[in-house]
Amino acid sequence: MPDYSRRIDCTVDDSVTIVDDIKQQRSDDASRSMTLPPAAYNSDAFFSHEMEKIFHGDWIVVGHISQIPNVGDYFTLDIANEPLVITRDNDGVNVMSAVCLHRWAPIVSGSGNAKAFVCPFHNWTYDLAGHLVGAPYMNQAADFDRKQCRLRQINSEIFHGLIFITFAKGLEPLAQRLKPLNALFEKYSVAELDMAYTLDYDCPFNWKMAVETFMECYHHSAVHRTTLEDSFPGRLSFIGEAGPGWTFCHQPLRKNGDLSEVLTEGLLPLPGFDETDMRQIDLMLIYPSCLIGLNPDRLSISTLLPINKHMTIWHRLVLVSKATSAQEGFAATAAKMKADSLSIIDEDLAINAAQQRGSLSTLARPGRLSHLETTVWHLANYIRTRI
Numbered sequence: 001m002p003d004y005s006r007r008i009d010c011t012v013d014d015s016v017t018i019v020d021d022i023k024q025q026r027s028d029d030a031s032r033s034m035t036l037p038p039a040a041y042n043s044d045a046f047f048s049h050e051m052e053k054i055f056h057g058d059w060i061v062v063g064h065i066s067q068i069p070n071v072g073d074y075f076t077l078d079i080a081n082e083p084l085v086i087t088r089d090n091d092g093v094n095v096m097s098a099v100c101l102h103r104w105a106p107i108v109s110g111s112g113n114a115k116a117f118v119c120p121f122h123n124w125t126y127d128l129a130g131h132l133v134g135a136p137y138m139n140q141a142a143d144f145d146r147k148q149c150r151l152r153q154i155n156s157e158i159f160h161g162l163i164f165i166t167f168a169k170g171l172e173p174l175a176q177r178l179k180p181l182n183a184l185f186e187k188y189s190v191a192e193l194d195m196a197y198t199l200d201y202d203c204p205f206n207w208k209m210a211v212e213t214f215m216e217c218y219h220h221s222a223v224h225r226t227t228l229e230d231s232f233p234g235r236l237s238f239i240g241e242a243g244p245g246w247t248f249c250h251q252p253l254r255k256n257g258d259l260s261e262v263l264t265e266g267l268l269p270l271p272g273f274d275e276t277d278m279r280q281i282d283l284m285l286i287y288p289s290c291l292i293g294l295n296p297d298r299l300s301i302s303t304l305l306p307i308n309k310h311m312t313i314w315h316r317l318v319l320v321s322k323a324t325s326a327q328e329g330f331a332a333t334a335a336k337m338k339a340d341s342l343s344i345i346d347e348d349l350a351i352n353a354a355q356q357r358g359s360l361s362t363l364a365r366p367g368r369l370s371h372l373e374t375t376v377w378h379l380a381n382y383i384r385t386r387i
């Protein structure tokens with residue numbers, strides 16, 4: 001057990017010490033598991049280490065193909081200080097750096113449909129595959145050949161509709177790592193689902209706190225006492241089988257609960273769901289920060305992208321079956337779903353912000369974990385292997 005008492009300042013920027021402490025916590029016994037040290041949530045140096053080894057070093061989810069169904073569709077996000085744009089052109093999906101080759105302004109933000117992107121700084125213009133098609137008044141720049149210029153292309157793989165990217169070289173192909181998940185993703189036709197809505201919001205705390213909280217239902221009886229707990233009592237949740245790239249938490253509906261408690265009005269069940277599956281919600285983490293919520297009638301895919309040690313952007317995307325999205329009045333259903341989700345989100349945001357404040361205490365130490373939150377330990381083990 002590391003000697004935390006000698007560390008007066010938990011924000012100490014000593015990444016080596018924190019890495020040593022985390023490695024010393026290694027155990028194969030879930031019943032002895034504990035949280036990472038509080039300093040792992042509060043150190044600039046450790047955050048930089050995570051950016052290098054995890055967010056620049058592994059496969060990261062950026063979204064789902066339903067966000068760009070038509071030629072010209074695009075969306076943008078930033079991963080570890082890398083502004084990216086994801087587009088669809090006639091040849092398929094492109095994942096590119098959005099940083100202008102000229103003087104680095106991102107050429108586009110938000111999402112939409114475009115024929116080309118015009119940099120807002122000096123009107124340099126790029127097509128949907130990132131080729132530079134316009135660069136005004138560059139005719140006197142010696143040896144400048146516009147046709148040789150293209151936005152930096154980012155290595156990507158699409159797994160059942162989920163778009164993954166990596167900045168790292170020589171990683172094991174994603175399809176290989178996630179192969180055991182093929183049957184599950186096929187069962188629910190994840191590649192065929194349609195987008196209901198997207199929701200992006202700021203989380204004023206470390207990215208790991210957001211991931212950990214999504215992945216355990218132990219907190220339902222306190223944080224969601226008046227919302228989720230009645231239908232989905234945290235004590236009934238259980239941890240599923242973890243693999244090299246993922247882990248699961250399962251949350252059954254309360255005993256004798258009615259199916260109406262798990263189904264949303266206006267949504268049809270996802271293809272692949274039968275009556276027995278419908279009495280449970282599955283939560284899945286694909287490391288490091290892709291969170292999937294599998295409900296009988298919808299699938300949420302979130303990617304949590306850190307801005308700094310205490311700020312994370314939550315990009316949430318909710319998918320439904322094509323039969324649901326084709327229904328009359330679906331836009332109103334989707335808007336209502338989005339509005340209804342905010343109360344649960346607010347409850348989680350408030351507790352994680354409080355947790356972050358507590359983690360800065362010089363008296364905070366690693367805490368012991370319940371069997372209901374073994375997924376917190378699974379994330380810690382993933383981090384141990386990456387750092």
Ligand SMILES: [Fe+2]
Nearest residue numbers: 213219223348
């Ligand atoms: Fe929660």
